[in-house]
Amino acid sequence: MTASSHPKSTAHDLPSQVKQNTGESVFNCYQCGKCTAGCPLAAEMDYSPNQIVRMLQLGIPELEEEALKTFTIWLCLTCETCSARCPQEVDLAAIMEYLRQESLRRGLVHPKAKDILAFHQAFLDSIRKNGRLHEVGLVAAYKMKTLHLLQDVLVAPKLLFRGKLKLFPHSIAGKKAVQKIFKRTIQEEEKEDHS
Numbered sequence: 001m002t003a004s005s006h007p008k009s010t011a012h013d014l015p016s017q018v019k020q021n022t023g024e025s026v027f028n029c030y031q032c033g034k035c036t037a038g039c040p041l042a043a044e045m046d047y048s049p050n051q052i053v054r055m056l057q058l059g060i061p062e063l064e065e066e067a068l069k070t071f072t073i074w075l076c077l078t079c080e081t082c083s084a085r086c087p088q089e090v091d092l093a094a095i096m097e098y099l100r101q102e103s104l105r106r107g108l109v110h111p112k113a114k115d116i117l118a119f120h121q122a123f124l125d126s127i128r129k130n131g132r133l134h135e136v137g138l139v140a141a142y143k144m145k146t147l148h149l150l151q152d153v154l155v156a157p158k159l160l161f162r163g164k165l166k167l168f169p170h171s172i173a174g175k176k177a178v179q180k181i182f183k184r185t186i187q188e189e190e191k192e193d194h195s
């Protein structure tokens with residue numbers, strides 16, 4: 001998931017919103033299942049990637065909402081294997097990304113995805129503050145958001161000792177430019193929300 005949301009859609013049904021915001025049509029999919037066969041996380045998902053597309057194709061509002069509530073869309077790594085394998089050139093990774101944004105916007109995030117979302121937010125906060133990722137800051141923020149205070153706690157001293165982690169963030173030359181990008185993105189989003 002990127003720092004910015006996709007532009008807010010004016011379309012009413014989810015397939016139209018997907019089309020408007022990603023350029024992808026779910027109706028190009030003929031359910032061959034090649035995306036699911038190649039997906040490294042399909043076995044862990046509550047619905048397979050091609051089932052998510054099917055839920056959007058049927059034009060049933062309850063199924064569209066169900067797609068936005070799935071754990072699948074949050075487990076997706078955006079590895080793009082599905083997009084590369086699709087014989088119909090459906091960019092399913094882009095569709096998953098849009099569904100995450102829409103799920104967040106409508107308050108339908110799967111309860112099990114809260115840690116994934118917390119990690120994502122801590123990651124973006126770290127980039128926004130430092131202009132680049134500061135791993136120790138990211139882990140500290142993630143632990144505070146999730147209260148998984150002791151998770152992997154024994155790994156940190158080893159990484160610090162080997163110099164793999166830096167206690168304090170490094171400043172980078174483009175830090176102000178990165179912060180401007182975040183500011184502009186938030187302003188754009190607020191403008192769209194009020195339009």
Ligand code: SF4
Pocket residue numbers: 028029030031032033034035036050053082085086087088089090092
């Ligand atoms: S690979 Fe493409 S056409 Fe086949 S099921 Fe997946 S999205 Fe649909």
Ligand code: SF4
Pocket residue numbers: 035038039040041042049075076077078079080081082083092093096
């Ligand atoms: S982009 Fe997501 S859905 Fe597609 S193969 Fe990778 S993890 Fe699976």
